[in-house]
Amino acid sequence: MLDxxxxxxxxxxxxxxxxCCVFESYDKKEIPTxxxxxxxxxxxxFAAKEIRTDVQKANRVxxxxxxxxxxxxxxxxxxxxxxxxxxxxxxxxxxxxxxYRHGRSVMDMLADDAVHTLFKAVKHLDNESHLxxxxxxxxxxxxxxxxxxxxxxxxLPLMTQHFCERYPxxxxxxxxxxxxxxLVYHPYQSAIIPIDDLELPxxxxxxxxxxxxxxxxxxxxxxxxxxxxKCRMGHMPKRYWKYTTEFGSSSKKSLLKLENTAKFLxx
Amino acid sequence: MDVFDxxxxxxxxxxxxxxxxxxxxxxxxxxxxIGNAAASxxxxxxxxxxxxxxxxxxxxxxxxxxxxxxxxxxxxxxTPRASFTPxxxxxxxxxxxxxxxxxxxFLSSGVLKNPDYxxxxxxEALRILREEYRFFGYIHAKAIPGTDSGLIAxxxxxxxxxxxxxxxxxxxxxxxxxxxxxxHSILAPMKYIQNRIQENSTDIIKYRHAPKFVPAGQSxxxxxxxxxxxxxxxxxxxxxxxxxxxxKRVFFSAYMPVAENxxxxxxxxxxxxxxxxxxxxxxxxxxxxxxxxxxxxxxHHQSFNPYLDPKCNWALHHMDFFPMNVNRAxxxxxxxxxxxGVNSARRIVIARRTxxxxxxxxxxxxxxxxxxxxxxxxxGKVIGSLKISQDKVLRSLMSEKTLGMYHQSFPLQSQAEQxxxxxxxxxxxxxxxxxxxxxxxxxxx
Numbered sequence: 001m002l003d004x005x006x007x008x009x010x011x012x013x014x015x016x017x018x019x020c021c022v023f024e025s026y027d028k029k030e031i032p033t034x035x036x037x038x039x040x041x042x043x044x045x046f047a048a049k050e051i052r053t054d055v056q057k058a059n060r061v062x063x064x065x066x067x068x069x070x071x072x073x074x075x076x077x078x079x080x081x082x083x084x085x086x087x088x089x090x091x092x093x094x095x096x097x098x099x100y101r102h103g104r105s106v107m108d109m110l111a112d113d114a115v116h117t118l119f120k121a122v123k124h125l126d127n128e129s130h131l132x133x134x135x136x137x138x139x140x141x142x143x144x145x146x147x148x149x150x151x152x153x154x155x156l157p158l159m160t161q162h163f164c165e166r167y168p169x170x171x172x173x174x175x176x177x178x179x180x181x182x183l184v185y186h187p188y189q190s191a192i193i194p195i196d197d198l199e200l201p202x203x204x205x206x207x208x209x210x211x212x213x214x215x216x217x218x219x220x221x222x223x224x225x226x227x228x229x230k231c232r233m234g235h236m237p238k239r240y241w242k243y244t245t246e247f248g249s250s251s252k253k254s255l256l257k258l259e260n261t262a263k264f265l266x267x
Numbered sequence: 268m269d270v271f272d273x274x275x276x277x278x279x280x281x282x283x284x285x286x287x288x289x290x291x292x293x294x295x296x297x298x299x300x301i302g303n304a305a306a307s308x309x310x311x312x313x314x315x316x317x318x319x320x321x322x323x324x325x326x327x328x329x330x331x332x333x334x335x336x337x338x339x340x341x342x343x344x345x346t347p348r349a350s351f352t353p354x355x356x357x358x359x360x361x362x363x364x365x366x367x368x369x370x371x372x373f374l375s376s377g378v379l380k381n382p383d384y385x386x387x388x389x390x391e392a393l394r395i396l397r398e399e400y401r402f403f404g405y406i407h408a409k410a411i412p413g414t415d416s417g418l419i420a421x422x423x424x425x426x427x428x429x430x431x432x433x434x435x436x437x438x439x440x441x442x443x444x445x446x447x448x449x450x451h452s453i454l455a456p457m458k459y460i461q462n463r464i465q466e467n468s469t470d471i472i473k474y475r476h477a478p479k480f481v482p483a484g485q486s487x488x489x490x491x492x493x494x495x496x497x498x499x500x501x502x503x504x505x506x507x508x509x510x511x512x513x514x515k516r517v518f519f520s521a522y523m524p525v526a527e528n529x530x531x532x533x534x535x536x537x538x539x540x541x542x543x544x545x546x547x548x549x550x551x552x553x554x555x556x557x558x559x560x561x562x563x564x565x566x567h568h569q570s571f572n573p574y575l576d577p578k579c580n581w582a583l584h585h586m587d588f589f590p591m592n593v594n595r596a597x598x599x600x601x602x603x604x605x606x607x608g609v610n611s612a613r614r615i616v617i618a619r620r621t622x623x624x625x626x627x628x629x630x631x632x633x634x635x636x637x638x639x640x641x642x643x644x645x646x647g648k649v650i651g652s653l654k655i656s657q658d659k660v661l662r663s664l665m666s667e668k669t670l671g672m673y674h675q676s677f678p679l680q681s682q683a684e685q686x687x688x689x690x691x692x693x694x695x696x697x698x699x700x701x702x703x704x705x706x707x708x709x710x711x712x
Contacts, residue, residue: 102621110618111628134311134321138366145365165295165303170365213274213359214368220278221324222315225523225538231317235310245368246312 009035010048015081016058018089022096023057035089069099069106076107076122082154085121092118129155133162135236136174137245139200140207145172146200148243156183156192164190211245218246268349270359276349280329280340281375284488285518289321289370289405291483292427302364302404304427309370322373322407323363327351327389331377335445337493339525340377350379353392361400371405372396382413386422393425412452416459423463428483431457436501440494443530460485461512488518491546492539493531497569502549506560509553519546545571552577555609556602574665574673579605582642583657589642590649593629594619606639626650638664
C-alpha cells in the first residue's frame with residue numbers, strides 16, 4: 001500500500017493514452033499521485049509506471065463515459081484535455097473516478113476540488129477561444145488569409161466551426177505558435193495540422209493600405225476625454241496585442257516560405 | 268478627398284454613438300456568401316477609452332440639416348464635412364471583415380437634405396453589401412427620426428439590429444436642445460419597428476424561410492448630464508422602454524462637452540462617468556436581477572448613491588431581508604445578495620443539489636465574499652459576529668476616507684447618543700421598534 005503515495009503514471013500525451021491511465025487505475029485498483037508526459041526530462045525521485053496506449057482499452061473507457069455520466073461530461077473532459085492547467089491529466093482521472101461513482105450528478109459537484117479545478121480550467125479555455133475569435137487578425141497574401149496567434153490553451157479545435165462558418169468561400173490558415181499547430185481551410189474542408197514554423201511574405205500595397213486604414217479607424221474611434229488604458233487592458237490583456245494590427249505589429253519577416261508550409265492551401 | 272480623409276472625418280463624427288454590440292442573433296453564411304454572427308457578440312478590439320470595438324462605426328455623411336445643440340455634427344458647427352458613396356462603404360466593410368478586424372457594420376448618418384433621402388443612401392450601401400457581396404455578417408443601422416415607414420421597413424429587412432436614439436430623457440429637454448426632433452418623431456419609428464418585429468415573428472412560425480425583420484431587436488441611447496433630468500426619471504424611462512417597446516438595450520452616454528451654448532454645461536465640465544456607471548449597474552439590475560426601478564430609487568431619493576452600488580444600497584436599506592441561507596434560498600432571492608451575480612447564483616443552485624455549501628465552497632463558485640459575507644449564512648454559520656448592522660457593513664466595505672465622505676452626504680439618522688458602558692444593540696436588523704423587542708423578551712406581547 002505504500003506504493004500508493006509514490007505512484008506515477010507516464011503516458012504518451014494523447015487523449016487515448018490518458019483513457020488508458022484511467023483503465024489502469026481501475027484495473028490495478030490504485031490512484032496515481034501524478035500523471036506525466038514522456039518528454040519530461042526532470043529526474044524523478046520515484047520511478048514512473050509506463051502506461052502503454054491500447055486503442056481497445058481506450059475505446060472501452062470512452063464508450064463508458066457517456067453511458068455512466070452523460071455526453072456533457074464527455075464533452076467537458078475532452079475540452080479539459082485541451083487546457084493548459086497544470087496536472088490536468090490527474091484531475092481528469094479523479095473527475096472520471098468521481099463520475100463512475102456518482103453518475104450524472106458529477107457535473108453538479110462544483111464545490112468538489114477536482115471538479116472545480118477542471119471547471120476553472122475549461123472556463124479559461126472557453127474565454128480565451130472566445131476572445132481570440134475577435135482578436136485574430138488576418139493578412140491577405142495572394143488571396144489566402146493568414147493569421148498567427150499565441151494562445152495559452154489549445155484553442156484551435158474550438159475556433160474551427162466559427163471561422164469555417166464565417167469564411168466558407170475563402171482559404172485561410174491560423175497558425176498557433178505555442179503548440180506548433182495550424183488550422184487550415186479551403187472550401188469546404190478544414191484540418192488541424194502540425195506546422196513547425198511559418199514565415200510570411202512582405203505584405204503587398206493593398207494589404208498595407210487596409211492595415212493603415214484600420215489603424216486610423218482605431219485611433220480615431222477613441223473619445224479622448226474618456227481615455228482609460230486600465231479598462232482597455234482589463235478587456236484586452238497585453239499578451240494579445242502582439243499580433244493585432246492596431247498596435248502596429250505586422251510581422252516584418254520576409255522570405256516567401258508560405259508555399260512550403262501551406263501547400264495544402266495553394267494548389 | 269480620399270478614403271483615408273473620409274474615414275477619419277466620419278469615424279470622428281460617429282464615435283459618440285455608444286452602441287457597438289454585435290449580439291442577439293446566430294447565423295452563418297450560405298454557400299457563396301461571407302460572414303456569420305454569434306448570439307453572444309464578439310468584440311474585436313478595445314479602444315484607448317476601454318470601449319469595445321465590434322463594428323465598423325461610421326456615419327454615411329456628417330453633413331446635417333439639423334441643429335441639435337449637443338451634437339458635433341450640428342449645422343451651425345464649423346467642421347469638415349464628408350460623405351461615403353454607398354459603394355466605397357461596402358468595399359471598406361468587406362475588406363475589414365475579411366481580415367477579421369470587425370464583426371460587421373454600424374451605420375448611422377447625419378440628415379443629408381431630408382430623412383428620406385439619407386435613408387435611401389443607407390439602404391443602397393446595405394443592399395450592395397447584402398446582395399452583391401452576399402454579406403451575412405452583423406449590420407446595425409440607425410433609423411433617422413422622421414423617415415417614411417416604408418423606407419424603415421426596407422432598411423429593417425437588411426439589418427440585424429436597428430436603433431432610434433431617444434437622445435434626451437424628457438420632452439422638455441428635447442425641445443430645448445434638439446428643436447428639430449420631438450418625442451413623437453422618435454417614438455413613432457420605435458413603435459413601428461416593434462410592431463414589425465412582432466408581425467415578423469408570427470410569419471416565421473408560418474413560413475420557415477420568411478425573411479427576417481431586425482432579428483436582433485432594437486436599442487436606443489440617451490445622453491446623461493446635459494440636462495437637469497434626475498437618475499430616477501431616467502431609470503423609470505428606461506424601465507418603460509424595456510416594457511413597452513421591448514428594447515434589447517438602453518445605452519447611456521455621459522455628456523462630453525463638445526459645444527459652447529448657454530443651455531449646455533460649460534466646456535470644462537468633466538463627463539459624469541460615475542453617474543453613467545451607476546445607471547448601467549441599475550440597468551443590469553432591471554434586466555437580469557428582477558429589480559424594478561421603484562425599488563432602487565424613489566421620489567425622495569432621486570439620484571444614486573455615489574459611494575455604494577445600487578444593489579448594495581438596496582440591501583443595506585432592507586436588512587430585514589437578510590441574512591439569507593444560501594442552502595435554501597430561491598434563485599431569485601439569491602440574486603438580491605450583494606456579491607452574488609447571475610453566474611454564481613446559478614452555480615449555487617446547481618452545486619447545492621449534491622452538497623451542503625460552506626463559505627469556502629462559495630468562494631469556488633465565484634461569490635464575492637467581501638460583500639456577500641454580511642448578508643448570508645451557510646447552514647446556520649456566519650462569518651464574524653452574529654449581529655450585523657448597517658453601520659458595520661458600511662465600515663467594512665469602504666475605506667475610512669470614503670466612509671467619511673459618505674457620512675457627510677448621508678448623515679446618520681440617529682441623534683447624538685448617550686454614552687454607555689454597554690453598547691446598545693442596533694435595531695436595524697428587525698422591523699420592530701425597540702419597545703416591542705423588550706416586551707418580546709419579557710413575554711408580555
